[in-house]
Amino acid sequence: MSNFLQNSLLNQKTRYQLLATVIVNIITFGHGVGIGWLSPTLTKIQTPDTPLDFKVGIDEISWLGSMLGLGSLFGNLTIAFLLERMGRKFCIYLLAGPYACLWILIYCASNVSYLYVARFLCGFTGGAGYLVVPIYISEVADSSIRGSLTSMVMLSVNLGVLVGYILSTYLAYHVVPFLAIILPIAYFLANLLLPETAPYLLNHKQPHAAETSFKYYQNQRRGMGQASKADFEEMRLAIDAQQAQNTTALTYKDLITRPALKAFAASVVLSLGYQFSGIFSFINYMSTIFEASGSILDVNTCTIIIGVVQIVGVYTSTIFVDIIGRRILMLISTLGVALGCIVFGCFTYYAQQYDLSDVNWLPLVLMIIIIYLGNVGLIGVFFVVLVELFPAKIRSLATSISVVFLSVLVFGTLKLFPLLLHYFGISVTMWFSAASSFLTFVYFLCFLPETKGKSMIKD
Incomplete structure (x- = not known):
């Protein structure tokens, strides 16, 4: 019982x-709202009753999907440049501005370019947020709960989705931006409460600020107990030792050591499996998938059900990630x-040749699974795994890469997915996702290390 309370x-x-x-x-939740907004909206803006003054075809749809990946790329590069120079807190603040602008653009859209930029x-x-x-x-979480807290990133995204x-199913097109723009305002104000992380401050020779930060996140503002003092001193000594070993600046040679290359290989397969499994594309084009599957159930209702399933799935991982580990x-x-x-x-293949109307509920059940x-x-x-894979010295840069x-x-898969559906059909698209997932499974079975309990300041 004491171990349960501790964790x-x-x-x-x-x-x-x-x-x-x-x-x-809050910002990852808002990002999820932006992702989820697209799928039901696409069905609205392709009808004669579209709320927009312009038409949207298959080419525009594929670009609308893929612009998310292009924006993500620029967000990665921007934060990668600023992360060590300006600190975690500054980068977190930075996200409020572009997120507020996207809803302004959606509200004011007079041609498809507004939606592209949004x-x-x-x-x-x-x-940037990822x-x-x-x-x-x-950097702020205890190792006993780090996996659970980090996995809340995707839980928040899925809640937002x-x-x-x-919102986009049941509210008018121009009402949604008025509600969504509350999020960046609340996010910016709430972040005033949070100090910079202790490891970043120690790395930048600010020990007193680091101690204040550590006490805040350990909920010990009146003074640290002996155990917390020991933990802080261990962190300080580990970072000092790491800096003493790394007297030279980070170079490309640090990225090609054996541990670094093994971590990069795992991260590449992790990313390929994530995207080519199709899961993220399914989320963005869920209503379109249900239409293509031949399901007679209401596509928007099915999409909302899937949104609930996403939350249950990530919540499951939040519960078990620090119990059974990441690899399993x-x-x-x-x-x-x-x-x-x-x-x-x-x-879907046999539904085109035979009457399977008696089991038209099956696409929803399969997609839920x-x-x-x-x-x-x-x-x-x-x-969780991506951050934990890399050695401490290269973690920020390697995670950025x-x-x-x-x-x-993301850009490539979201651009290609609607084209695959359109030109090759739902069956081929799903089999391609299946092959990608199975190859990822084989690699993980053979090579993916378990990172549960790994130190964030020691290799």
Whole structure:
């Protein structure tokens, strides 16, 4: 029982770590709203009753999807440049501006270029947030709950996706931006409560500020107990030792050491599996997928149900990531998605040749299974594993490089996915996702290391 309380997110010692995680994830929640907004909106703006004064065809749709990846790429590069120079806190503040602008553009859209830029800014916010938020959380969280807190990034995104689905389904096009723009304002104000992380301050020769920060996140403002003093001193000595060993500036040689290359290989496969499994594309084009599957159920209702499933999936990973570890969740996730996509593809293939109206509910059930298992591992634990893979010296740069690579993949997959659906059909698209997931499973089974409990300041 004592171990349970020690690892509980509601433990008094870690209360401010949880508070900080909730505050910084307001922006990832908002990013999810921006993602979820697109899918039901696409069905609205392609009808004769479109709320817009311009038409949107298949080419515009593919660009609307892929601009998220392009914006994510620029967000990655911007934050990668600023992260060590300006600090985690500054980068976290920076995200409020572009996120507010995207809803202004959506409201004022007079041609499709406005929507392109809005999706670009949504991607910029996400790409920057996916980089700085997990690093920030990993530096303020105790190792016993670090996995659970970091996995809240994707839980927040999925909550936002569900809200985006609901808002854009049931509210008028021009009403949604008025509600969504509250988020960046609340995010900016709430972040006034949070200090910079102690490891960053120690790395930049600010020990007194680092001690104040450490006490804040340990909820010990009146003074540190002996255990906390020992923990802080261990952190300080570890960072001093690391800086003493790294007397030279970070060079390309640090990126090609054996541990670094193994970590990069794992991160590449992790990113490829995440994107080519199709899970992220499914989320963006969910209503279109249900239309293509032949399901007679209401596509927007199905999309909202899937939004709920995403939350349950990531919440499952939040519960188990620090209990059974990262690796087993990834294996369950990739194999489950592969099998689910194979069956989904087979159903849609035979539905074109035979009358399967008696089982028209099957696409929804299969997609629930696919999305749930995808969120348990590939999505829910993605950033936990990505941050923990790399040696401490190169963690910020290597994570930045990996997220840049991920953004390139996001751009490519979101651009190609609607074209694959349009020209090759739903069955081939699902089988391609299945093959990608299965290959990822095989790699993880053979090579993915377990990073549960890994120190963030020691290699």
